[in-house]
Amino acid sequence: MIRIALFTALAEEHAFLRHLTPPWERLKLHAVRTYRKRFNNVTCTLYETGMGREAFERAFEFAFADGDFDLVVSAGFAGSLDETIDVGAVCVGERFLALSGALPLQPERTLLASPTRPAALCFTKAWDLRRARVATVERLQDKRSLAEAIGGRATLVDMETYHAAMGAAKRSVAFLSLRSVSDGLNDPIDFDVETLISADGHIQIHRVMREIGRSPRLLASLITAWRRSRRAAAPLAKALRAFLTLPSGDLRRIIEEQRVSMVHALESPCR
Secondary structure (H helix, E strand, C coil): CCCEEEECHHCCCCCHHHHHHCCCECCCCCEEEEEEEEECEEEEEEEEECCCHHHHHHHHHHHEEECCCCCCEEEEEEEEECCCCCCCCCCEEEEEEEEECCCCCCCCCEEEEECCHHHHHHHHHHHEEEEEEEECCCCCCCCCHHHHHHHHCCCEEEEEEHHHHHHHHHCCCCCEEEEEEEEECCCCCCCCHHCCECCCEEEEEHHHHHHHHHCCCCCHHHHHHHHHHHHHHHHHHHHHHHCCCCCCCHHHHHHHHHHHHHHHHHHCCCC
16 A cells, blocks of 8 residues: 655645545544545555645644655645746646745755656656756745845745755655645735734734734735635646556556656755
8 A cells, every 4th residue: 555645734735635636534533634545555644734834844743653654745826936837737847946034035954855756757748747956945035125135946835845855855754846836926915824823833813814904905905815815726626636547556666766756855955
């Protein structure tokens, strides 16, 4: 049996997948919202982590305390720093970059390189997935300024992927990143996401309503962001379903390729 740990930050990032592939078992009495489903020869355990490094690392430690896995998949939405990668495009990560501080950015901490190898390339080409580097930031920032600072070519930005890649590499576990673009380079996020989330990284409705009460114009921005996230959710779910239902032989080849890649990345991080 192949054991896959699938991590998403928010419910919106996995809801469409669960809709496409029912039923999923909700595991109760877990500190992290957790679901599980069997696909042929695959057991997939899905963890909803919350946004940001602290929330993700807490969920990641919980997951591995609960059992071992053959593959870690980090999936969800991301912003695009490349004008050619627009809303709804699904990308497979091949380089993972951690940035610290606010603009102007502090030096890059570490760059993990995860080359896309033959078996993974077959899946990538079959589903017309873009290959991209993923820059993980501590908090959301202006995308155009970020693109100018680090170069935007084939780059996505999020708040969790690097930490997932590093966690998998430290455990010599295979890693795969699938991100769907929810906001393009020219799509502004003109509200402070941090005012809408709880300490554990989840969006709180009462916080959303409070901020709308303070600034009614925020409602239009939130509706636009929600519509873009809906456009990102469907192609992401379809790509994940295709991956999770691959023949077991293909999956095992991808897992072994990615495991070796992550071990090498940890031994020889790029700077």
